[in-house]
Amino acid sequence: MKVAVVGGGPAGLYLSLLLKKADPDHEVVVFERNPPGATYGWGVVFSDRTLTSFREADPKTYTQITDDFIIWDAIDVRYRDEVIRCGGQVFSGISRKALLSILTERCEELGVGLEFEHEIVGLTALSDFDLVVGADGIRSSVRAAHEDAFRPRFDDGSSRYIWLGTRHLFDSFTFVFRSNEDGFFQAHAYPFDGSFSTFIVECDEASWRRAGLHEADEATSIAYCQELFSSDLGGHRLESNNSKWINFITLKNRKWHHENVVLLGDAAHTAHFSIGSGTKLAMEDSIALVDSLETHRDIGAALDDYQLERKPRVERFQEAARQSQTYFENTSRYVHMEPMQFAFHLLSRSGRIDYDDLRMRDPHFVGSVDRWFLRQASDERLTPAFAAPPAFAPIHIRALPVSNRVAVNVDPSYSAVEGVPVQGELEVAARTGAGLVFTDVIAVSERARITPGCPGLYNDEQREVWRGALGRARAVSTASFIATLSHSGPRGATRPRTLGADLPLRHGQWGLVAASPLPYTRRSAVPEEMGRAHMTEVLEDFDAAARRASAAGFDGLELNLAHGYLLSTFLSPLTNHRSDDYGGGLESRLRFPIEVFEAVRAAAGRMPVGIRLGASDWARGGIDLEDAVDVARRFEERGCAFVRAAAGQTVPGFTPRYDPYFLTHYADRLRNEVGLPTIATGDIATIDHVNTIVAGGRADLCLLRV
Known part of the structure; x- marks a missing residue:
């Protein structure tokens, strides 16, 4: 099979090496408009589950990537000059440049054709290829050539962010929240090698404009952020890599393939950076597409199978990312919360991680949440040594005492x-506790x-x-x-x-x-x-x-x-x-x-x-x-x-x-x-749900389905 891959990012390179590894007789050519090694952005984050699929797909690149990893197992939330840490959050980071270098070398080793500084304009030049893969990002020219078939939808986020780096090495995935006379700002920071950390600054549109950042050049923007977060940077500067203030764009496509053209990675979908899924999803697309092509001799059947396999999975991630994005676009709504509740709310923001998940990962953190919650609920001045989960904490609705946070409906x-x-219906409901x-x-x-x-x-x-x-x-x-x-x-x-x-x-x-x-x-x-x-x-x-x-x-x-x-x-x-x-x-x-x-x-x-x-x-x-x-x-x-x-x-x-x-x-x-x-x-449906909602300050009671 003769395959043209447009785009030399992680998705395109990984797909190409996997195709060539699966069948050396495949002729695979990557067309990348930028020179070798050129990249924008800083670090890439992976989770343990992602690494398993990489190990199975290509052990050699898996070993090279993991040898280059920096690993951490905690999330820190810095809010009101307190640091709340939750452990058990195992993630790995690698510089985007190092990742691209590993994938490029593996492609060369396997005989993939690499055409750098070669921009594809229209698809007529690729008419003799059996399969054309659009791995050319959110502004995909491949997708644009068949836009009526793919039917993309773009949704702009409401906040502004700028992707920066720093030589200060964070030892965790760190969320920092700072306020000043202009408004409320937050940073998403994480290490990705032994020298650098990613440092993304985000704020709402109103704060961005009050700060004059809508008129600022790159140097002025960096100086503003550096001063605002100076206490978090350990004396280091913020650095840029063609960094600009932008809105995050969520992309969804009605279809992922048309005739012999297929999309993957950011050309097919995007998910907000706050759940760290972009590169992960792109490379998993590559694995799934190769599996489908190996399973089905007919290209059309293979592309159908690929879409059926990947699209629902990606959409679930996009939904979690949407909820996470909505949270970060509205963090000022929660500034009244105490640091412990603020941190719990953040950690459970996407709907993928709940109270029981956090308790398994870090029982000390959840125990602290329980004790803080009971102290607030009972107006106790002393912190108890042990506390029941939040679902069982009392509350008053005006003068009415309620013994726990569970409600039921007859x-x-x-x-x-x-x-x-x-007769008896009210009694049955009362017996639920x-x-x-x-x-x-x-x-x-x-x-x-x-x-x-x-x-x-x-x-x-x-x-x-x-x-x-x-x-x-x-x-x-x-x-x-x-x-x-x-x-x-x-x-x-x-x-x-x-x-x-x-x-x-x-x-x-x-x-x-x-x-x-x-x-x-x-x-x-x-x-x-x-x-x-x-x-x-x-x-x-x-x-x-x-x-x-x-x-x-x-x-x-x-x-x-x-x-x-x-x-x-x-x-x-x-x-x-x-x-x-x-x-x-x-x-x-x-x-x-x-x-x-x-x-x-x-x-x-x-x-x-x-x-x-x-x-x-x-x-x-x-x-x-x-x-x-x-x-x-x-x-x-x-x-x-x-x-x-x-x-x-x-x-x-x-x-x-x-x-x-x-x-x-x-x-x-x-x-x-x-x-x-x-x-x-x-x-x-569960007490876990009640604990998650109530501890995070999303509601005071929950109507439980019984």
Whole structure:
């Protein structure tokens, strides 16, 4: 096979030597526009897992690379003049120049053709090759020749960074955070040989501009960074290698191959430098492509196999990198955190490393986190010698004591009769050991039910049944109990969800109301647009339900502003098309939900009242997280005690995004920007998840799936 490889970086060189090693009869030619040894950037980082695949692919280069490695097993976080170290993080570094030299020598040894200072413009010159490989980076000319087929998408990051080096040798992967009158800056530093360390400086756009770095030349930029991080450089200077301030660009391609052309490395994908995966992913692409070509005689089948094998794996890394990038673009959000929590949050930022992982790697570090967390949670002045994990630390929601950080929700059974709740459901939830138990949504009136089998709090009989249920639950648990008050709005008068979602009742329907006369689904009944009389009636219903909840003995209340039910129809522009004082901009759309909250708050007495907030509609033109932060602030100003972050279901055609702990980042934003205690939701299935979220300050409690 005759193969043209465009690009002489690690991906292209490694692919070429592996192809030639697999079959010496292959004719492999590398075309590189730069002279031999020319490179930009400083060091390259690898993990243990990566090294295993390199050893199996080519033992000789593996040995040469590892002989040149500098190895460390710790991550340091320097914040507020404290250094927090977490061990067990084994990584290896090598200079990019040394890596390229090793790969180039191996290519020459195996007979790979190396055409340096040879730029390929268009692919017509390569028409006699059986396979053309685009390994020419993010600005790939190979990809550009078939852009309509590859369909690349470029996403610019919001922060600015500059890639520098220093002769100061760090002994760990070090994250440094410094602030001055211009803003908040961070450095990512790591050693890569016995003489140099990489030193990447990153900051948000506003800090970059306030510092005048948008107008600065290279020397001025280096001088600024050197002064800012002088205490971290051990008297050494920062050095440049054609370094410029840039935004990180994330690249994804719909397809990785077209006809006899295939992409790998940065031509196919990029992942944020904060998880150190760029060169690793590129060289693993090379291994996978060679394996596919060896397995399939047909080139088309081989390229299909390569894409099927690599694309999903890379996309998982890109998702972790996206979360890590988002963290570093918003570190100023967390400056209020104490150093221990700040460090834990950083280490668990990408979703790939959690509390249990860190405990296995460095039990001393996690023990320090546990002790710090318990001291903060219990207001103890002395540091305990031993502390349970954060999931088991107490918390107060206003004056309400909660024994641990686990919350559970009573699952809906749709078995209530005329709003009277089913006996035993609250007790079952209480036996889980959770510190906080939420009821199923409780209808504030007969017309507020989702189905005929939903529980209510709209008459005294229901109140007394709830009182008895709470008494039995308290006999088996120390949990606190929260009643979730709700009105179904346009999603009412439906059959039980066990028969299908949002199926209208065949018989016995009742009239529906909403912010605007928009049916929830095409088969749903059209709700009546609420007028002032309707609003007054609903306000009275919520007021009465809150008073009954207090009399029944609940410890707190939650107001449901999510999932397309009545109050969320006012919040979202997708469901609120009103032209009066209750429609239009966000402030007007908030008017009625705030009226309801204030009525419930007044009726609740000393009980804390929180909200379940739809933090995103997951639909174009709907509520997004920026809106949700604004909404949460308005409720916090009016005495809201907590917020449970939810998303979607405002309209049926929503598009969810399932990340690790997929709703936790909503709770994170609300907690750390608004300052409200938050409850994270979203398929949180283990105590490990709870520990990770709570210890990192992403939420105060977690709704556990049980």
